[in-house]
Amino acid sequence: MNQAIRLNINTNEQSYCPIATCAEVLADRWSVIILRDIAIFDQRTFRSILANNDENISSSVLAGRLQRLCDIGLLHHKGDPAHSQRKIYFLTPPAIDLLPLLIDMAVWALTYASPSEEPIPLEKIHPQSQYSEKLIDHLRSLHLS
Numbered sequence: 001m002n003q004a005i006r007l008n009i010n011t012n013e014q015s016y017c018p019i020a021t022c023a024e025v026l027a028d029r030w031s032v033i034i035l036r037d038i039a040i041f042d043q044r045t046f047r048s049i050l051a052n053n054d055e056n057i058s059s060s061v062l063a064g065r066l067q068r069l070c071d072i073g074l075l076h077h078k079g080d081p082a083h084s085q086r087k088i089y090f091l092t093p094p095a096i097d098l099l100p101l102l103i104d105m106a107v108w109a110l111t112y113a114s115p116s117e118e119p120i121p122l123e124k125i126h127p128q129s130q131y132s133e134k135l136i137d138h139l140r141s142l143h144l145s
Contacts, residue, residue, distance in 0.1 A: 030065045039099055039139055044089050091143040103132050
């Protein structure tokens, strides 16, 4: 399934750069952190993301980024049957396909920008690891069913 991400950027074939397009999709720190919180920490409502986010995202920033991620096709939401005003956010196939990139970002940060002097055994978090494959399989079953 090839779903196009809806962007408000110039995708002219003559000036198209896939890295610039990906950077535009991820756009800012908060979008990446929200995707992480939903995918890895299973925080799928506004309140759970807000309450469990260690980076202290503000409620107005969170609301704006959730809307943007829905608008560009990385998230969608459904109403919570247990609470009429609560939305449950789901990753879309393009968002799940971004997970290896997010894991690669974590590997890079642990390798080159870790606050710890102790080396991290990369075989435990390598992007092609069993963890990565199991996580993506789990997310497909949770978010796409």
